[in-house]
Amino acid sequence: MAQYYPGTSKVSQNRRHFSDPNEKLEKLREISDEDVVKILGHRAPGEEYKSVHPPLDEMDEPDDIVRELVTPIDGAKAGDRVRYIQFADSMYFAPAQPYVRARAYLNRYRGVDTGTLSGRQVIEARERDLEKFSKELLETEYFDPARTGIRGKSVHGHSLRLDEDGIMFDMLRRQLMNKETGHVEMVKNQIGIPLDEPVDLGEPLDEDKLKEITTIYRVDGDAYKDDKDAVEVLHKIHITRSKGGYNPE
């Protein structure tokens, strides 16, 4: 059985929940395909996918056992470009955080490359597959309109104090609270280019729901030191690595 994450706390349970591809994620909002394309900003809605090579069927590739074993994903089959979506997660009880995203992405999605940084996580894939993944990432528990930022660039803000309405700081002000509806709306795409029409991302999740689904250990939430099992596994890894170094023999 795959071991996704140790621990007995709620946070560790949530981390396993995200990382296990057999667990179904709760859908919290509806965002149309067209809106996802607008947010990504890689092509105009309705525009054809640009390609970097002819479809695989039309290519005369040399015989190779790996090519026969691995079924290509749709985007690779069609020869799409590799594009990206990047998220910044606030330290204040955002549902996901970079390392959990990395584990979850690699367990859940095929044909992706992901990069972890302190406050953001990028995922790269062939364009049409990326759109499919992005829709899932935006509609499910991965995302909270206030605490998660869709930020292709200028990601600063994950460790800053929140605004009074719970929105994370964003120097490009892509996700703004609409005071009339109480919904967060995306007025610019992920790299900060203004959209013709704002995209409604829905209401921010309330604090109790966030604390229930968060994957972040915090002293004012679930403290890491209280999760005995997780700490024990960490100690074990630390000791075996220190003693064995990179050569366990």
Place this chain on the structure above:
Amino acid sequence: MDIEIFPYRFLSADTTEKMLNGIESLDDVKRAVIHGPRLPPDDPDLLPQYKERRNITVCGKPIELKVRTGRILVELSSEAALDEIEKICDENLKFGYDINTSRSEYIRRHKTVSDAIKYGTGENNLPDELIGLTDNNKQFADSVDFIDYDKVE
């Protein structure tokens, strides 16, 4: 004595207005300064439902709020006002706050070399009551909205 009110979130214009009016209504308060990152410049294309920049009214005087309030520094003439200030904070800052009192002064009271370079050394260039309220990176008129109690009716 000086105190620093440190809210756990950045305050909106509405809460800033309520906090300042509450604090200013106390007799023991000598000066109060709000401190925080600047709000983005007014964007004429931004729809009104998204705007954060607006005029607030403090002591009956309209002031354009230029920063997102991150700290409120208050100079008190007596420690007795602390309870009152806590009451105002409890009422307006539901998400939590700290009141820091460990430093003897949070608002600077002495002229610095930077002040002298920016505003000159003459007494009229930077009156005593404005020391510590200025942002040396900005022009004086742009960075300080000062309400003089003596002139407020």
